[in-house]
Amino acid sequence: MNEDLIAKYNVPTPRYTSYPPxxxxxxxxxxxxxxxxxxxxxxxxxxxxxxxxxxxxxxxxxxxxxxxxxxxxxxxxxxxxxxxxxxxxxxxxxxxxxxxxxxxxxxxxxxxxxxxxxxxxxxxxxxxxxxxxxxxxxxxxxxxxxxxxxxxxxxxxxxxxxxxxxxxxxxxxxxxxxxxxxxxxxxxxxxxxxxxxxxxxxxxxxxxxxxxxxxxxxxxxxxxxxxxxxxxxxxxxxxxxxxxxxxxxxxxxxxxxxxxxxxxxxxxxxxxxxxxxxxxxxxxxxxxxxxxxxxxxxxxxxxxxxxxxxxxxxxxxxxxxxxxxxSQLSMAYSQNTKNIPEYIQKMNDGEFSIIKGYTLNKEEQIAKEVITTLMCNNRLNWKELSSHIGVDEADIKHAISYSEDSLAEFAKDGIITYSPEEIKITPEGFLFVRNVAASFDPLMKGNTKLYSKPV
Known part of the structure; x- marks a missing residue:
């Protein structure tokens, strides 16, 4: 692995096991x-x-x-x-x-x-x-x-x-x-x-x-x-x-x-x-x-x-x-309490024990599909994604942080290849797919949350 790439891209980045994290x-x-x-x-x-x-x-x-x-x-x-x-x-x-x-x-x-x-x-x-x-x-x-x-x-x-x-x-x-x-x-x-x-x-x-x-x-x-x-x-x-x-x-x-x-x-x-x-x-x-x-x-x-x-x-x-x-539903996430006695008591009382969650708006649902598709398949075909989620390509790009400059930078470093139709992660860039995904994430603008590093 190119040490210059590690130095540049090995920065705290979401794992994207969910979107939003x-x-x-x-x-x-x-x-x-x-x-x-x-x-x-x-x-x-x-x-x-x-x-x-x-x-x-x-x-x-x-x-x-x-x-x-x-x-x-x-x-x-x-x-x-x-x-x-x-x-x-x-x-x-x-x-x-x-x-x-x-x-x-x-x-x-x-x-x-x-x-x-x-x-x-x-x-x-x-x-x-x-x-x-x-x-x-x-x-x-x-x-x-x-x-x-x-x-x-x-x-x-x-x-x-x-x-x-x-x-x-x-x-x-x-x-x-x-x-x-x-x-x-x-x-x-x-x-x-x-x-x-x-x-x-x-x-x-x-x-x-x-x-x-x-x-x-x-x-x-x-x-x-x-x-x-x-x-x-x-x-x-x-x-x-x-x-x-x-x-x-x-x-x-x-x-x-x-x-x-x-x-x-x-x-x-x-x-x-x-x-x-x-x-x-x-x-x-x-x-x-x-x-x-x-x-x-x-x-x-x-x-x-x-x-x-x-x-x-x-x-x-x-x-x-x-x-x-x-729980991971199409439009929402929810998490139960972390306290075992409290969880048991809530269930005995006939209540749910939700302590936090998140409801995704329309734009976030689109960003979720973009990031999940890229993270899982190491490629992103805009036409295929548009057909899968029923949203026009232009509207998909409008909902996320789409930047030709960012894509050009990743391509220059050998992380991706891309065309107007498709983005592909290269074998050399595989470890840094999280970085590419983060570039599409509107929530990363001004983000101060803590994450692990890719490597």
Whole structure:
């Protein structure tokens, strides 16, 4: 990677897992606003239903984590939390059109695999009893392999999960110890054998940019990963945001790799994975050629929500349940309280627990489509986008911060190629797609909010 490009473009920039980013949500968004948004979502696209379940508990808190996670609670608190989750689900589902179909259920955290697993089966059964499903819906869970034995993996299979994202993060135990993460209880070959025998798709998740990682050590981790042949590999760039999680300051003491070293890790990952038959998808995913994500990318149909990349077929509006959970509807976002006792009490009182959210105006809905399309597909065809959202090309450009000067600057630096019809991110500019997206964002003018850096 050109060090001049890193110096120029490695500046704090939104990740754009949502538009607007979550730090724009405000506390004037009320429970009533949420209920109205849910009802209105029945008349907007996409029509498929995606459900997100947030399990906040972890047996140990990793120092690098930027998620909404909490130390493991007592059994009675977990039981009360799950009962509150069910009450929230039962409060939302009657607001949804029964003719809509489930295309995705996703569990995140925290470590959703850290609690008694029968609870997850009960929640799946509750959701699936209320709606029919699309063909091959994705029922996915993020798993911490440090605490799962063979019986636990079998419980997940019996609960109906057909995709497991296994949070390996690194195979190097020195790295894991430095970030307070426990290595896998079982060897990966055993886990793969169990899941493969029951037709479960497997993601392996890794993080680069952690203390004690080097380009060579990360190469060794990925060589081991490709030998297992998972369906998807994800290589997340560590986002250093100590104002979100003060434990990240511990990582500073242990020593974080430089941006140049991180760039080398990403380059090594891409070289190893693509030479072993994986296709690069989005910012951080690598998939096999026949994977639906790759097919969606090739046809310009790749999408993303807070849970990660997905196809437009799988993607639905996301109805999220649990403490801190964020619902992602076509015209609004809403987030639940971060306080577990408060969440439980609100559910017991028959109330929603919204603490903040955001309603998008027409221009912001257009900007959302522009930025999401570019971030997911590494290209932006104005005619295709116009057809997809039913807005004239001129009106699209008027709604965003469209600047020929900015595009010319990116092109001069080799970040993009562009014509009046289309913008494409170059292979050299791939790490800086966030910068290009930000150039279209009207909200970035005079912005003083805090973000992580691309590299």
């Amino acid at each position: 979550a730090n724009y949500f405000h506390d004037q968004f009320t429970n009533e606003d949420f209920e109205k948004a849910v009802i209105a979502s029945n008349e907007t696209q996409p029509q498929n239903l995606s459900f997100y379940i947030h399990i906040p508990f972890c047996r140990h808190l990793c120092h690098y984590c930027g998620c909404n996670s909490y130390p493991m609670a007592k059994d009675e608190v977990i039981a009360a939390y799950i009962e509150a989750l069910k009450k929230e689900i039962r409060k939302v589902l009657p607001l949804l059109d029964k003719n809509r179909k489930i295309s995705q259920i996703h569990y995140g955290g925290g470590s959703p695999s850290s609690i008694p697993l029968h609870y997850l089966k009960e929640i799946n059964e509750l959701l699936l009893s209320q709606f029919s499903c699309t063909d091959a819906p994705e029922i996915a869970i993020e798993c911490h392999p440090g605490y799962l034995d063979e019986n636990n993996w079998m419980e997940l299979i019996k609960a109906g999960f057909n995709r497991c994202s296994i949070g390996v993060q690194d195979f190097n135990e020195k790295v894991l110890k430095g970030v307070n993460r426990r290595p896998s209880l079982l060897n990966m070959e055993t886990i793969f054998g169990l899941l493969r025998a029951h037709g479960v798709s497997i993601n392996l998740d890794f993080i680069y940019g952690l203390p004690y990682q080097t380009v060579q050590s990360f190469e060794e981790t990925l060589q081991k990963a490709v030998s297992l042949k998972p369906d998807r590999l994800v290589t997340f760039s560590y986002a250093h945001v100590p104002w979100v999680n003060k434990a990240m300051l511990i990582l500073e003491k242990n020593g974080l790799p430089s941006p140049q070293e991180k760039s080398g890790m990403y380059d090594a990952a891409k070289r190893i994975l693509t030479s072993n038959g994986y296709q690069s998808v989005g910012l951080d995913h690598f998939v096999l050629p026949d994977d639906d994500l790759n097919k969606a990318l090739q046809s310009g149909q790749l999408h993303r929500n807070f849970q990660g990349y997905c196809t437009r077929k799988t993607t639905g509006q996301v109805y999220a349940f649990g403490v801190t959970a964020i």
